[in-house]
Amino acid sequence: MDLAYLMQGLKGTLLIWVGSLALAVLLGVVVAAGRRSHSTWVRSIVRVWVAIVRGIPPLVWMLLLFFGLGWGLLGDSPIFAAVVALGLINSAYIGDSINAGLSAVPRGQWEACQAMALPKRVAYLRVILPQAFPIMLASSTAYAISLLKNTAIASIIGANEMVFYAYNTVQLGADALTSFFVIGLVYLAFSVPIGFLARWIEGRSVIAQVR
Amino acid sequence: MKTPNNGPSEVLLAAQGIRKSYGHLEILRGIDLNLGTGEHVSIIGPSGSGKSTLIRCLNFLEMPDGGSIDFGGKRIWDEKSPIKEADSRAHRTKVGMVFQSFNLFATHTALQNVSIAQVHTLGRSRKAADDRSRELLDQVGLSEHLDKHPGQLSGGQQQRVAIARALAMDPEIMLFDEPTSAIDPEMRVEVLRVMKDLANGGMTMISVTHEFNFARDAADRVLFLAGGLIVEEGTPDEIFSAPKQERTQQFVNAVSGIV
Amino acid sequence: MDYIVESLTRLLPGLLTSVQMTVVSVAIGMVLGFLGGLLLNNRHRGVRYPVIALVEVLRGFPALLTLYFVYFGLPKLDVVLDGFVAVVIAFGLTVAAYTAEIFRAAIASVPRGQREAALSLGLRRNKTIRLIVLPHVLRVAVPPLLGIVVIAFQGTSLAISIGQLELTGVALNFGMSTFYLLPEILMAGALYLIVTTLLTWVEIVSERRAQRLSGGSYQGSGRKRRRGVPKISTEALRTTG
Ligand SMILES: Nc1ncnc2c1ncn2[C@@H]1O[C@H](COP(=O)(O)OP(=O)(O)O)[C@@H](O)[C@H]1O
Ligand SMILES: [Mg+2]
Numbered sequence: 001m002d003l004a005y006l007m008q009g010l011k012g013t014l015l016i017w018v019g020s021l022a023l024a025v026l027l028g029v030v031v032a033a034g035r036r037s038h039s040t041w042v043r044s045i046v047r048v049w050v051a052i053v054r055g056i057p058p059l060v061w062m063l064l065l066f067f068g069l070g071w072g073l074l075g076d077s078p079i080f081a082a083v084v085a086l087g088l089i090n091s092a093y094i095g096d097s098i099n100a101g102l103s104a105v106p107r108g109q110w111e112a113c114q115a116m117a118l119p120k121r122v123a124y125l126r127v128i129l130p131q132a133f134p135i136m137l138a139s140s141t142a143y144a145i146s147l148l149k150n151t152a153i154a155s156i157i158g159a160n161e162m163v164f165y166a167y168n169t170v171q172l173g174a175d176a177l178t179s180f181f182v183i184g185l186v187y188l189a190f191s192v193p194i195g196f197l198a199r200w201i202e203g204r205s206v207i208a209q210v211r
Numbered sequence: 212m213k214t215p216n217n218g219p220s221e222v223l224l225a226a227q228g229i230r231k232s233y234g235h236l237e238i239l240r241g242i243d244l245n246l247g248t249g250e251h252v253s254i255i256g257p258s259g260s261g262k263s264t265l266i267r268c269l270n271f272l273e274m275p276d277g278g279s280i281d282f283g284g285k286r287i288w289d290e291k292s293p294i295k296e297a298d299s300r301a302h303r304t305k306v307g308m309v310f311q312s313f314n315l316f317a318t319h320t321a322l323q324n325v326s327i328a329q330v331h332t333l334g335r336s337r338k339a340a341d342d343r344s345r346e347l348l349d350q351v352g353l354s355e356h357l358d359k360h361p362g363q364l365s366g367g368q369q370q371r372v373a374i375a376r377a378l379a380m381d382p383e384i385m386l387f388d389e390p391t392s393a394i395d396p397e398m399r400v401e402v403l404r405v406m407k408d409l410a411n412g413g414m415t416m417i418s419v420t421h422e423f424n425f426a427r428d429a430a431d432r433v434l435f436l437a438g439g440l441i442v443e444e445g446t447p448d449e450i451f452s453a454p455k456q457e458r459t460q461q462f463v464n465a466v467s468g469i470v
Numbered sequence: 471m472d473y474i475v476e477s478l479t480r481l482l483p484g485l486l487t488s489v490q491m492t493v494v495s496v497a498i499g500m501v502l503g504f505l506g507g508l509l510l511n512n513r514h515r516g517v518r519y520p521v522i523a524l525v526e527v528l529r530g531f532p533a534l535l536t537l538y539f540v541y542f543g544l545p546k547l548d549v550v551l552d553g554f555v556a557v558v559i560a561f562g563l564t565v566a567a568y569t570a571e572i573f574r575a576a577i578a579s580v581p582r583g584q585r586e587a588a589l590s591l592g593l594r595r596n597k598t599i600r601l602i603v604l605p606h607v608l609r610v611a612v613p614p615l616l617g618i619v620v621i622a623f624q625g626t627s628l629a630i631s632i633g634q635l636e637l638t639g640v641a642l643n644f645g646m647s648t649f650y651l652l653p654e655i656l657m658a659g660a661l662y663l664i665v666t667t668l669l670t671w672v673e674i675v676s677e678r679r680a681q682r683l684s685g686g687s688y689q690g691s692g693r694k695r696r697r698g699v700p701k702i703s704t705e706a707l708r709t710t711g
C-alpha cells in the first residue's frame with residue numbers, strides 16, 4: 001500500500017472541509033439573523049430555505065451544482081461544487097446552532113442589561129455573546145465533524161480528496177480493507193480530538209455551570 | 212393528637228439496630244423503631260440526617276448493613292440472612308411507599324398508574340383493578356382526572372394519585388417520605404387531608420415530614436432523628452412543646468421560624 | 471407537464487428502491503443499536519469500552535467509506551456481496567452506531583424513581599422493564615430515531631457509487647444519456663425533499679408527544695418538575711457522508 005499516494009487526497013479533503021465550513025458560518029450568521037427577525041416574512045423565507053437545503057441529500061446538491069445550476073462557474077471544479085453544496089447545507093445547521101446559543105442565554109441576562117440601560121451593542125458584546133459562544137461552538141463543532149465526513153461524498157463527482165484516491169488505488173489492485181481503513185483512521189484523527197475539545201468547551205460554559 | 216387506639220396493639224414492624232453506611236459515611240448508626248398495628252409515627256429531623264435512608268431500608272429499596280427487621284411477628288431480615296428477591300417483593304406488596312418526588316409512571320394515565328400493580332403484582336382482573344382504582348381516586352378527590360398523564364397534573368394531584376396507587380395494593384403499612392416537600396404550599400393541604408384521614412382510619416403509618424401541625428394532629432408518636440441516631444422520641448406534645456434535648460428544641464424552633 | 475409525468479414514471483421505481491434500502495438498513499440498525507444501547511449502559515467497563523470503541527469508529531467513518539469497505543473489502547475475505555446487500559449492511563452498521571447512542575441516552579434518561587416505584591409496588595423485574603422502562607425509553611427515543619431515518623433515507627443516494635439504481639442512480643443514468651440531466655436531477659431532488667419533509671413532520675409530532683412526559687402541558691403555577699425528559703438531538707449526529 002502506498003501511503004504517500006493515499007495521503008495526496010488529504011489536501012483536497014481539507015480544502016473542501018475548510019472552504020465549506022467558512023461558507024457555512026458566513027451564511028449561517030445570515031440564517032440566524034433571519035430566524036431572529038421580527039418580520040414574519042423574513043422568518044418564513046428562512047424556514048423554507050432551511051427546509052429545502054436540508055431536504056435534499058448532499059450528493060444531489062453536488063450533482064445539481066456540478067451539472068447544471070452552477071454552469072460555467074462550478075462545472076469545471078468538483079471541489080468547488082462540493083464546497084458550495086456543503087456550505088449551503090450546513091449554513092442551515094450552523095445558523096440554527098448560532099440561534100440556539102443566543103436563545104440559551106437566560107432572559108434575565110437581557111433584562112438585567114436593559115435595567116442597567118446598557119447600549120444594545122455593549123450588551124451583545126460584553127454580556128450575551130460571551131455566554132452564548134461556548135454553546136454555539138460546542139454544537140457547531142458537531143456539525144463541523146459531520147461536515148468533514150460529508151466531504152467524502154465529493155469523490156463521487158470526481159473531487160480529488162482522500163476517498164477518491166483510496167478508491168483509485170483499490171481499483172488498481174491495492175488491498176481494499178487496509179486502504180479504506182487507513183483513510184478512515186485519518187478521519188478519526190481529526191474528529192476525535194475535535195469532539196473532545198467541543199465537550200471541554202461546553203463543560204466550561206458559564207450557563208452549563210449555573211444550571 | 213389523633214384518637215388513641217384502644218388497648219395495647221400487637222407490634223407490626225420491629226426494626227432493631229439498623230445501620231447503614233455509604234462508603235465511609237455512616238448514615239444510620241443503630242436505629243430502633245417499633246410500630247404497633249394502627250399506629251402512626253412521624254419522623255422529623257434535619258436534612259441529610261438519614262430519614263429517607265431509614266424509611267427506604269424498611270422496604271429494602273436500600274439494604275441495611277446491620278440490624279434486624281421483623282414484620283408481623285416474623286424475622287424477615289437480619290445481617291446474617293440476606294433477603295431473597297422473591298421475599299423482598301412479597302414484603303413490598305404489603306408495604307405502601309409514597310415518595311417525595313411522586314414517581315408516577317410518566318407514560319401511564321392516573322388510572323393506569325393505580326391499576327398497573329393490581330393487575331401485574333396481585334393478579335387482579337383489569338376490570339376489578341380499574342373499579343378499585345376509580346374508587347380510590349374518587350376517595351382522594353381525583354375522579355375527574357382519571358385519564359390524565361402525570362405531566363398534566365399539579366404536584367398535589369400527582370401525590371394523591373401516588374397515594375391511591377400505594378393504597379391499591381391493600382398494604383398493611385404505609386411509608387411516606389416527605390410527601391409534601393415538592394408541592395407548592397397551597398396545594399399541600401389536600402394531600403395532608405388524605406393522609407390524616409388514613410391515620411384516623413387506623414392505617415399503620417410512618418411519615419417523614421416537616422409539617423409539624425400535621426404531625427401534632429395525626430401522629431401517635433414523633434421521633435427526632437439527627438446524626439444517624441434517634442435523639443428523642445415521644446408524643447407530639449412532648450416533642451413539640453416540651454422537648455427534653457437541647458438539639459430537639461433547636462430543630463423545632465428553627466423549623467417553626469422561632470429564632 | 472408531459473415531462474414531469476414521464477420523469478415520475480422513471481423515478482418512482484428508483485424511489486421505491488431507495489425506500490427499500492432505508493427500511494432494511496434502519497431495521498438492521500435499530501436492532502443492533504438497541505443491543506448496543508443496552509451494552510453501553512452496562513455496569514462493567516469490560517463490556518462498555520469495546521462497544522464504545524466500535525460505535526466511535528463507525529460514527530467517525532464517512533458512511534461512503536464504510537460502504538466501500540464492505541462492498542470492496544469483504545470479497546477479499548471471500549464474502550461476495552450483492553450491491554443491495556452491501557448497502558444495507560454498511561448503512562445498517564452506521565445506523566446502528568447512531569441509534570446505540572440514542573438508546574443509551576434514552577435508557578439512562580428513565581428516572582431512577584420510576585424503577586423504584588415499580589419495585590415498591592412489587593412488580594417483577596421483567597414486568598418493570600416491559601411495562602414501565604420500555605414505554606419510557608421508546609417515547610424518548612422515537613423522535614431522534616426518526617431523525618436517523620431521514621438521514622438514512624438521504625444516505626441511500628450514496629448507493630449510486632457502487633452502481634445501485636436507486637433514486638439518484640436512475641435520475642443520473644437517464645440524464646447522462648439525454649439532454650435532460652439537470653431537470654432529471656431536479657425532479658429527483660424534489661422527491662427527496664417531499665419524503666424528507668413528511669418524515670420531519672412526523673418527527674416533530676412525536677417530539678411533542680415525548681415532551682408531554684416531562685409535564686410540559688400542565689399550566690399550573692408553582693415549581694417546575696425537574697424530572698424532565700431530555701431531548702436527544704440528532705441534528706448534531708447528522709452524517710450522510
Ligand atoms: N445512594 C447514596 N450514596 C451516597 N450517599 C448517599 C446516598 N443516599 C443518601 N446519601 C447520603 O446520606 C445522607 C442521608 O441522606 P437521606 O437519608 O436522604 O437524608 P434525609 O432524607 O434525612 O434528608 C446524606 O448525606 C446523603 O448525601
Ligand atoms: Mg429525604
